[in-house]
Amino acid sequence: MQDGIVLTMRGIYKSFPGVRALQNVDFTLRKGEIHALMGENGAGKSTLIKVLTGVYEKDAGEIRVEGQDGPADIRSPQDAQNIGISTVYQEITLCPNLSVAENMFIGRDKGVGVRWKDMEKKAGDLLKSLGIPARPKQQLSSCSIAVQQMVAIARAVDADCKVLILDEPTSSLDDKEVEMLFGLMRDLKSRGVGIIFVTHFLEQVYAVSDRITVLRNGELVGEFEVQSLPQVELVSAMMGHALAELSDLDKQGSSDALSGEAFYEASGLSSAEARPFDFRIAKGEVNGFTGLLGSGRSESVRAIFAADHVTGGHVKVNGKPVNISKPVQAMKAGIGYLPEDRKRDGIIADLSVRENIILALQVMKGFFHPLSRKEEEAFADEYIKTLEIKTASQETPIKSLSGGNQQKVILARWLLTHPQYLILDEPTRGIDVGTKTEIQRLVLKLAEEGMSVTFISSEIEEMLRTCSRLIVMRDRKIVGELTGDQLNQDTVMKTIAGGEQA
Amino acid sequence: MTGKRRKGGVLSDLMIPLIAIGILILFNLIRDPGFFSISLSTNNSGNAVLTGNLISIIDSASELAIIAMGMTLVTAATGGQDISVGAVGAITGSVFVQVLKGSGDITAGTVVLGFLACCLVTVLFTSFNGVLVAFFRIQPMIATLILFSCGRSIAYWITGSATPQLESPIIKAMGMTIPGIPVPTPIFMVILVGLLLLLFFKTSNIRLYTESVGINQGASRLNGINPTLIKLLSFIVLGVCVAVAGVISTCRLGQVSHKTLLIDIEMDAILAVAIGGNSLGGGRFRLSGSILGAYIIQMLTTTLYAMSVAPANVKAYKAIVIILIVVAGSPVIKTALSSFWHRLKNNRAGAVSREVN
Amino acid sequence: MKRREPFTDSQLLMSIAIGIFVVMYGAAMIFMGGGFLKFQQFFDLLNDNAALIIVSCALSIVMIGGGINISVGGVIGLTVMSCALYLNGTGIESAFGSTAMALLLSLGIGLAFGVGQGFLISYLDIQPFIVTLAGMFLSRGLTTMLSINPVKVTHAAFLDVAKTKLQIPFLGYTAQNGNLIPAKLETGAIIALCVVILSALMLKYTRLGRHTYALGGNQQSSLMLGINVRRTRFLTYVISGLLSGLAGFAFLMHKPAGNSSVAARMEMDAIAASIIGGTLLTGGVGNVIGTFFGALILATIQKIIGLSPLNESWWQEMASGAMLALFILLQSVVLSNRGKKAENAGKMKLKKE
Structure with missing residues (x-):
């Protein structure tokens, strides 16, 4: 094994019935680096992580970890832990009813008794040295999510770890908390820990990472130095380019519908999860919400269907004001939601x-x-x-x-x-290419028959093929609306990425 | 093709209770070939009645079968059980007696009035449980522990210290047999309740809604179902079942004793649900399984009595049979058995195809 | 560094229980006077309810681990009956020998039930409610098989031991004739106090105890944290079985007679005591000290009603039911408020952004 490299994965293959999740994927992690693993839904990030932590068994390929002679044989998370690979998941896997110190040490101690004094002192020292604002005796549930996340990291780090996997750790954190977490990550980096950082937030990748590996459709797109990859290029690497076999779709019929009579109109609609926004869809129109995961695209359509608690706004269906505060009312108004x-x-x-x-x-x-x-x-x-x-x-x-x-x-x-209006949130997620095309065709057919459709997908290609209008979201806000000539990959990605890097 | 598959589903769902009842019948036939014989005799009020172990099993299981039906619904919708049904049943009995006493002569009219009052009061009490479970999201067992521990006292408070007697041919006819009809009335009541529920199931979406709420509450909500109301509704249905069972039991005894009326029936009812192959964690359910479960429990009891086991000792044997049934139905054993079964079937299928060739 | 931590959920619910007990007992002292002014009254609560206190601890441990055990009353009944028959038939005359044998027999019965039920629940994944319901039927059935009639213990030496009480003069009172009557604590009560203290220590200071909390808090996380979930769950049932046997022994020391209705429905009282004391049936939250006070609250209600003009069992049941309803609603309100607070804190942050 080369010097300064803590982990290599070579030629990893993994498939599930009907889906090839990973094909010939390589991954290299160096000592003391923060390495972002990027890709949209279904790209294979989580499968790769799960292969690495022993949750899934790989079909083929080789994993080598520093300090191990020969390829590592990882069959369970426990095995991974033992050779120095620790994971902190997006959902916190700690016990909320126990204290911070206990959560850091439970399940790892030997013997019959619990020595609270020692444990709390050790926990206190570790928290202090990592700069985590939690008290050892505090009940975990009284900490903010960010601090809980950090406690989980502290637990992982203390278990003599060489490779730390952070699986979307920032998805429920605010800016300040994210900054705190980054501080901790930089600190660990300086101690020589290799960190795999899985996230959807582009700014965060540029703020903290050294390298980026991009996956798409289960295949490796490439490994990049962060300086050499502008934001727009990263987005295009993640979202990919047109697949020839799909290009025979014809959405001519639907683009005329844009200016037609509105089926659904909302102004200032907001919910427990979505910030106020305006929205309108014409009869027979296919439009889409786009933006990266966490940009608020799903939250917005959930607000339309009243899937989350609606907190405000005015809604008109077929020009008449209606009250939609429960899913059943949305259904009665002719709206469907996948x-x-x-x-x-x-x-x-x-x-x-x-x-x-x-x-x-x-x-x-x-x-x-x-x-x-x-x-x-x-x-x-x-x-x-x-x-x-x-x-x-x-x-x-x-x-x-x-x-x-x-x-x-x-x-x-x-x-x-x-329904007269159908909302499809990621209908093609995690399904094979053939079915994807079928669903896209169906959407266009329905629109031709006069149905309005809102379509959300992580794949821009798919959106461009089906939608005649794209609403672009970033940071929970609508940042642009694209129609006609603007509907091309370049413009969309620039709008998503925020333009400043273009 | 689809029809065939469905039938297979019923059979495999009810496999364990059916095997259990089969073994019980076989055991009894070997032990005493005349065990299930039925004869026509005259009871002490001069009516011709059918007698025999089989009749007595089906008759005495009536209250249990009726409550088990309601319990199945509560279990399916909430993933928990109501342990207060015995105590609430005692309240029902007290209300029934009190209304009849208060209205003087016992006539068909006053009995109907009493029954309606029972339904109302009982549904009120089970709705109290339902509100705690559905609106306050308290675990069913804890929520119903309240009425479990003080329901019988409420029953006592309604009737006072006396254990009032009900002397009337109408009451006898309801609790035992109607003159001229040789089959005990409670059996008809079970059929009636069963038919009414069947009608309710046919004319409404209760099964679909209940199962869907029990399996995935969030997704049900997104499909326009109101999970809170469905849970409450299951407790209301249980309330009606308890009311009927309470009235039957009171009529059978001709009096109400707040301490013993429907005593321990909650445990048997939950058992009936579990033995019938229903998951106590909610979701899919089969009423027929629970009813079968109720008759298994009663057949077991009657069998043990017939073997001259003292009534008080029956519980011990019952425990052993229950353990056997639940172990046979446990996920661990089931997986092991089904993989064995598959291997066997594959082998046989292979053998058949070879023969054909 | 010395700042106090805010109450955990367990501590908060426990404090409410202790507070209510103090208020209730205080009110009884003021308005009912008499016996309640004497220390002996408090000791009698312990003496009369030793078995309940012990099984309440057993229930709390199982409930903290996210389970339930409704066989404890039956196991007490079986233990008392077996010991009574054993003592009446044994050749061992000595006080020590007979008591020790009775204790061993009690623990043995409890252990057998604990191991059997624990195995079915933890290793065969059968629902705890059904398994322990069967356990209840089995123990009650075996009790009546042993004897359908009440059996009084006639073993003289054992009766002497059972009658022995710990006398505490300085907590006593002066009778009208001027004699000092010391306060008396029975063996059963002492066992109960020891059980409360030991199980509190076990839950707080042993790995098993902490794993039990973790298991009840979140089973999935516990697995991920490297806890042996099956073994932990199994052990909680073994302990609850053992404690039920011990409770039977304590019962025997208090009332040396077996009867098919001994400890009838005590499992439900124990569950009630646990809930009042702040244990959640959902698991992960609870505390045996709270449970101890929960049992005392139930016992005090009984005592107060027993001494009042409403001296009827149905009033007692109604009062306990009302108290239980109060606590259940209180818990649901307290915990949902806490949840909301945390949620709101999260929302505020989102808005600041």
């Missing part, structure tokens, strides 16, 4: 494909107007056929379908309600 997090918000895991398909229609029909079994089966059959959902039968629990097919079931659920 959520971003399919597992958490979309599927009812144990229910059958049939039940998942008819759910929304059933709710709209009302509690005392159940569909007959025949109708249900007919509907389910129809959509299983039209959307080519691959399932053993209608009665198969949806949880046993692949991700793409689950997504199609949820899509079927909303199509069945015949």
Whole structure:
């Protein structure tokens, strides 16, 4: 192993049923560097991290860690920990009901007793030396999320770590907290720890990283020195270029709709998660919210559907003012919403494909107007056929379908309600290319039939192909609206990146 | 094709309770071939009635079966159980007796009035539990611990210290048999409640909503379902079930004793739900499983009585059978068994295809 | 460096319980006077409720770990009956020998139930409610199998031991005839106090104790933090089994007679005591000191009503039910307020941005 290198991954392959998650990916981490791992959803970042920490077993490839003779064999997070690879996850994996000191040492101590004095002193020293503003005796739940994150880092660092993986540690932190975290990261860097920093925030990457490795669609795009890669180039590296096979899509029909009669109009709409914004969509229009993850694009569409608690704003549907404060009201107004997090918000895991398909229609029909079994089966059959959902039968629990097919079931659920306006938040996330094109075609077909569609995707290509208007968000604000000639990769990326680096 | 699959689903869901009941029947037939024989005899009020172990099993399990149905719904929607049903049932009994006493002669009219009053009061009490669970998000077991510990005292407070007797042919007819009909009335009540629930299930979306709330509350909300109301509704349905069971039990005994009416039925009802193959963590449910569970528990009890086990000792044997059933249904054992089953099936399928070739 | 930490959830709920107990007992002293002014009254709360205090601790430990155990009352009943029969039939005459054997028998029964239930729950992943419900049926059934009729202990030496009380003169009072009557504490009460202290120490100062809190706080995180979740859960049930056996022994020392209805429904009282004392059924929060006061609150309600004109069991039950309702609502309000505060703090930050 070369000097100054703590970790190398060579030719890593990993696939799941139907999806090739990683193909021939290389990754190198040097001592005392902060190395950003970038890529949009489905790029393979988290798979790579999970292979490294032993959560997944790799199909092929080799991992070498400093201090180990030969390739490392990592089969569990515990193994990874033992050879000096520690991970701090986005969701905090500590116990909120225990004290800060305990959270740093529990599960690592030997013997029967707990020596609070020693533990608290050691914790106090470590917190102090890392400059973490927490008291050892404090209950963890009384710390801010940022401090909890730092406590998790302190725990990881104390376990003699060479490689520290920070998996989107900043997604729920404010600017000041992020700065605090960066201070800690720089401090650890100066102590020679190699840090893998996974994030979606471009500014943060430029603020703290030395190198950037970009993945796209499970493949390595490249490793770059941070100075040699302007922000716009990074965005284009992440988002990629047109795939030839998809370019035969024709969105001619929908671009005329822009100026047409509005189906939905909102002014000053805000929710518990989204800042006030104005929005309008015409009948038969396909528009999209774009921006990086965390830019507020999902929060905005959730506000339209009242998925989060709506806190203000005026909404007009078909020109008439309506009150939409609950999802059911949005549904009655003719709006459908396919959520971003399919597992958490979309599927009812144990229910059958049939039940998942008819759910929304059933709710709209009302509690005392159940569909007959025949109708249900007919509907389910129809959509299983039209959307080519691959399932053993209608009665198969949806949880046993692949991700793409689950997504199609949820899509079927909303199509069945015949909405006038359909919101699709990342409908193509984590599904194979073929299904992606199918969904894109479907969106355009629906628009031709007069349906309004709002489409969100992490892949700009996909958005450009389907949308006739793009609303660009950054830092939870709308920073631009692009139509017509502006709808090209360059302009979009510049608007997303903020222009200053162009 | 789809129809066939569905049937397979029912069978595999109810596999364990069906095997349990099969073993119980077989065991009894071997032990005493005449165990299940039914005869027509005359009871002391001169009516022809069917007697025999089978009738007595189905009859005595009535209250349990009815409450188990309601409990299934609460379990499915909330992922928890109501442990106050016995105590609330005692309140029902007291209200019933009090209304009948207060209105003088016991006529069909006053009985109906009493029953309606029971439904109202019982639903009020279970709704109290429901509000704690649905609005205050308190764990069902803790929320219902309140009425569990003081419900019987409320029942006592309603009737006072006396254990009032109800003497009337109508009461006898409701609790035992109607003259001219040889089958005990409570059996009809179970069928009636079952049919009413079936009607409710057919004419509404209660099953879909309840299962969906029990499995994924957040996603249900995003599909326009109101999880709070669905949870409350499950407690209201349970309330009606408890009201019917309380009235049956009171009529059967002809009196109300706040200390013993429907005693310990909450435990049996939860057991019935679990034995019936329903997850106590909520989600998908099968009412038929719970009803089957109720009859398994009663058949077990009756079998033990028939083997002249003292009533007080029955619990010990019951415990052992329960353990056997839940161990057989435990996730660990189930996975092991199903992989074994698959291997067996594959082997057989392989053998068949070879033969065909 | 010396600044005080704000209360943790456990401490906050416990303090509320202690506060209410003090207010309640104080009110009883002022308005009811009489017995409540004597120290013996307080000791009698301990003497009469030793078994409840011990099993409440057992329940709290299991609940902190995120489980439930409703077999404890049954195990007490079985223990008392077995010991009573054993003592009446044994050839061991000596006071020490008979007591030691009774203690061993109690612990053995408790251990057997703890290990069996713990295994089914932790290693076969069966729902704790159903397993311990079966445990309750089994223990109650075995009790009546041993004897359906009440069995009084007739072993003279053992009875002498059981009657022995710790006398504390300086806490006594002067009777009307001028004699000093010392305050008396029974063996069972002493055991109960020891159990409270030892389990408090166990929960605070041993790895097992801290792992129990971690397990109840977040099972997934506990796994990630390297805690052996199955073993920890198993051990909480073993301990609760052992303590139930010990509670049976304490019960026997207080009332040396077996009966099929001994400790009837005590599991529910113990759960109530734990909840009142600030243990959450969801796990991770709780404290046996709080539980101790929770049990005392239930006992005091009984005592007050017993001495009042409302001396009827149904009043006692109504009062305990009302008290339980009060605490459950209080907890839900306190904890949801805390949650909201944390949430608001988070929101403020977002706005500042």
